[in-house]
Amino acid sequence: MTAVTISRVERTFGAVHAVAGVSIDIRPGELFTLLGPSGCGKTTLLRMVAGFCDLDQGSIAFGDRRIDTLPPHRRNTGMVFQNYAIFPNLTVAGNVAYGLKARGVAGADIQRRVGRALELVHLDGYGERQPFQLSGGQLQRVALARALVIEPDVLLLDEPLSNLDAQLRLDMRREIRTLQQTLGITAIYVTHDQEEALAISDRIAVMRAGRLEQVGAPAAIYRTPATPFVAEFLGATNLLTGTVEALDGAHLLVAALGRRFRVPAAAVPTGSAVSFSLRPEALIPVEPGHPWATVTGEIAAAEHLGALLRLDVRLGDGPPLRVAMLDDGAVAPAPGRPITLAYDPARITVFAP
Amino acid sequence: MRWAVPSRSAFPLTVAVLAFAFLGLFLAYPLWKVLASSFLDASGMRFTVEAYAKVLSTGYYRSAITNSLLIGALTTAASIAIGLPMAFLLARMAIPGRSVLLALSALPLILPSFIGAYAWVLLFGRAGIVTQWLQGLGLPTTTIYGLPGLVLVFTLHSFPYVLLPAIAAVRAVDASIEEAGQNLGASRWRVFLTVTVPVIMPAVLAGGLLVFIETLENFGVPFVLAEDMPILAIEAYKLFVGEVGANPGMAGALAMILVLIAALALLVQRYYLGRRRFATVARSAPPVLRPGPLGRWLAGGFVWGVVLLAILPFVAIVIVALMKFRGPVMQSEMSLGNFEQLFARSHRPLYNTLGLATVAAIGASLIGIPIAYVLTRYRSTLSHALDVLAMVPFAVAGTVMGIGLILAFNSGWLVLTGGWLILVLAWLVRKLPFSVRSGSAILHQIDPSLEEASINLGRSPSWTFFRLTVPLMLGGIVGGTVLAWVTIVSELSSTVVLYSGPWSTMTVVMFRALEGQGAGAAAAAATVLIVATVVPLALVYRLLRRNNLAVL
Numbered sequence: 001m002t003a004v005t006i007s008r009v010e011r012t013f014g015a016v017h018a019v020a021g022v023s024i025d026i027r028p029g030e031l032f033t034l035l036g037p038s039g040c041g042k043t044t045l046l047r048m049v050a051g052f053c054d055l056d057q058g059s060i061a062f063g064d065r066r067i068d069t070l071p072p073h074r075r076n077t078g079m080v081f082q083n084y085a086i087f088p089n090l091t092v093a094g095n096v097a098y099g100l101k102a103r104g105v106a107g108a109d110i111q112r113r114v115g116r117a118l119e120l121v122h123l124d125g126y127g128e129r130q131p132f133q134l135s136g137g138q139l140q141r142v143a144l145a146r147a148l149v150i151e152p153d154v155l156l157l158d159e160p161l162s163n164l165d166a167q168l169r170l171d172m173r174r175e176i177r178t179l180q181q182t183l184g185i186t187a188i189y190v191t192h193d194q195e196e197a198l199a200i201s202d203r204i205a206v207m208r209a210g211r212l213e214q215v216g217a218p219a220a221i222y223r224t225p226a227t228p229f230v231a232e233f234l235g236a237t238n239l240l241t242g243t244v245e246a247l248d249g250a251h252l253l254v255a256a257l258g259r260r261f262r263v264p265a266a267a268v269p270t271g272s273a274v275s276f277s278l279r280p281e282a283l284i285p286v287e288p289g290h291p292w293a294t295v296t297g298e299i300a301a302a303e304h305l306g307a308l309l310r311l312d313v314r315l316g317d318g319p320p321l322r323v324a325m326l327d328d329g330a331v332a333p334a335p336g337r338p339i340t341l342a343y344d345p346a347r348i349t350v351f352a353p
Numbered sequence: 354m355r356w357a358v359p360s361r362s363a364f365p366l367t368v369a370v371l372a373f374a375f376l377g378l379f380l381a382y383p384l385w386k387v388l389a390s391s392f393l394d395a396s397g398m399r400f401t402v403e404a405y406a407k408v409l410s411t412g413y414y415r416s417a418i419t420n421s422l423l424i425g426a427l428t429t430a431a432s433i434a435i436g437l438p439m440a441f442l443l444a445r446m447a448i449p450g451r452s453v454l455l456a457l458s459a460l461p462l463i464l465p466s467f468i469g470a471y472a473w474v475l476l477f478g479r480a481g482i483v484t485q486w487l488q489g490l491g492l493p494t495t496t497i498y499g500l501p502g503l504v505l506v507f508t509l510h511s512f513p514y515v516l517l518p519a520i521a522a523v524r525a526v527d528a529s530i531e532e533a534g535q536n537l538g539a540s541r542w543r544v545f546l547t548v549t550v551p552v553i554m555p556a557v558l559a560g561g562l563l564v565f566i567e568t569l570e571n572f573g574v575p576f577v578l579a580e581d582m583p584i585l586a587i588e589a590y591k592l593f594v595g596e597v598g599a600n601p602g603m604a605g606a607l608a609m610i611l612v613l614i615a616a617l618a619l620l621v622q623r624y625y626l627g628r629r630r631f632a633t634v635a636r637s638a639p640p641v642l643r644p645g646p647l648g649r650w651l652a653g654g655f656v657w658g659v660v661l662l663a664i665l666p667f668v669a670i671v672i673v674a675l676m677k678f679r680g681p682v683m684q685s686e687m688s689l690g691n692f693e694q695l696f697a698r699s700h701r702p703l704y705n706t707l708g709l710a711t712v713a714a715i716g717a718s719l720i721g722i723p724i725a726y727v728l729t730r731y732r733s734t735l736s737h738a739l740d741v742l743a744m745v746p747f748a749v750a751g752t753v754m755g756i757g758l759i760l761a762f763n764s765g766w767l768v769l770t771g772g773w774l775i776l777v778l779a780w781l782v783r784k785l786p787f788s789v790r791s792g793s794a795i796l797h798q799i800d801p802s803l804e805e806a807s808i809n810l811g812r813s814p815s816w817t818f819f820r821l822t823v824p825l826m827l828g829g830i831v832g833g834t835v836l837a838w839v840t841i842v843s844e845l846s847s848t849v850v851l852y853s854g855p856w857s858t859m860t861v862v863m864f865r866a867l868e869g870q871g872a873g874a875a876a877a878a879a880t881v882l883i884v885a886t887v888v889p890l891a892l893v894y895r896l897l898r899r900n901n902l903a904v905l
Contacts, residue, residue, distance in 0.1 A: 052535075071540075073535045079532070079533065079536040082529070085527065087533070087552070089554075102534075147536075150538065156536075
């Protein structure tokens, strides 16, 4: 297991700061995800670790060994490419053996290790197939076996699931996670899919315009986003802006959307503007007169998503509030009906102005 | 159902039937006559393998076979050795004048190869300009005749067959494949050898096969350069025309051996490519290499050197044609005398060439494009058979085609020998594979859903083809026709068998000038052919670059 230390790494392409001073400490055996919209610098950062993109500033180390000055073929990373990059001229076994041959591993040893790697990804018996005979999911497994068989210090995954269909994506991500945990290998995972990131990672770094917005465990980032960008990028949210009316003990009273919200106290003077994030699932429909903090409005639109019911609730003014709940049949989602929504102020995140 | 044949397939079926009829009469039947003549005795009645036995037991003809194979193999190897690195450099390196190089690199293929051979003789032959100049300085000279000269001229003529598809293949290699190799611990050089080269190899070998077949069937280059070396294509011609008494049986046997070798080469390549499908689509291009000044000079020098070496002899020949000749001796004075001498007797060969080539080129497109349409849009057993048949002329040397047409249409219900039509037919059939391939390439760029929409909205398949598809293809068709025209103008190997009396062409004039008249007249005839090649190409270059060069 290898720790990866990325310190003050920078890279510009022309006038664009692709990566602008990023430092990350990735712990041994951790699956660390770089998450962000396209163009945020996550792939550039991954390619810097692999050695396909040079650094303008900073350094990258595996353990105590600085690696950013090594050529890519001396770094001992196993990379899974977005389009798999399976060598079309080699069989499945030939693909998996490629890195072992480059390392001068003895023939008998290669055969044994290739066989084991293919077993690991459930492709035993596929060794002599040609790549064009395989499906997308199988190519993905070959790519994974090929990257793992060399026993890399770090496994690098560049949007590995983006070319698969939805069901296969769920299966593969679970499989990748299981493999990574049983082998105890340090992995860096790049994706723009927040659900995938939340499901698979030990820790996530949310990136935006070449910088880190927030680093932390999935649940922590989801529950307490550090910035409005993170709140919006990870899952749906209601990002509201209002005026502080009063301080009431541990809470601020904030006027927004023509209603009064109770949010956790922050160092904001009365009369000034403040923004806060209220997740759709933190709002619960209740009868009027409920003891919690509540807001009232009327249902503007409703969507049934199978297990979930999603409502748009219009308050006093401004855009409607998004509400999501498990559909237990208790709420009749007829547009125009008045509705009372309760919430726990502790689940609201306030952003300093 | 109003028709016995579903209307969906009425149009392709009509095209296929007409194509089979045409190719059956003017390709399969003549080839059958050649085959038959090689297995019949002098009376023409009894089956015998005597002709083959005689050919194979004669040392002279055995060495014709080995010479042709050797020259073909060496030229193919040399073309790959030059074309593959050139393709990599042109695709991946910022070489000075890269766009000019790309434009010039297809030219050697289209310039008439026997004129190239003649240019080398004119410069480095026994009485060559450079040879005499070197001798005047007391320097040693080497011979351009025989094996080294043949391989040199053939290679400089045909390396673009490898270069052009290899450039496309190198460009189609996705960066991530090479990165994956490096990521797994292979050095740049190892990745190049174990990933890049194997991936582009099918394209390179497909090009190499074209080189081999083209070299094998070429008549003009060995005619100029081989001297005493027996060469298959030439020996078949000599036996048929009969300088010492015609022998159609042995000519047929040599011709069939020629066809057999080419067909075997085609089969080997089909088998090899059939097992390898490396269609990669480049999502991201690998980075352009920026080597140091020394690397840049070496790479630029190599690529420019090859291209100039292939083209400059043609420039030299134009210059020689414009010089004044007194007898066989060149003067240091410009003059148009050579052209006056060339056209003194008659302009007829020039008009024959231009007119008949036009008829043949348009004919090849008229027949080839509908075939291409049926092949690409209606896959069936029938269209597959048509595909194979339409590619057969490719494996048939021009000499063999000429011999076959004479054997088939010299007597009987349809007599064509002695007229112009037999020339046009020979050229048309020989260019058909090119027209079909070029047509298919253009069609692959047109989304079939356009045609489906037209048919869905109520237009018949034939209306859709002629009124929707053909207009969409027009640029490509014009380019392909011009390219076919240009190569027909300098066709020699079947023309030399088939021409007669008033229907001689510029290539025949050139051919005869090589045998007899002075260098001046030959150079002038060569210049006319070079101009007829280069000017139309320059006019339609934009069209060609988009559509046709890839299928040369």
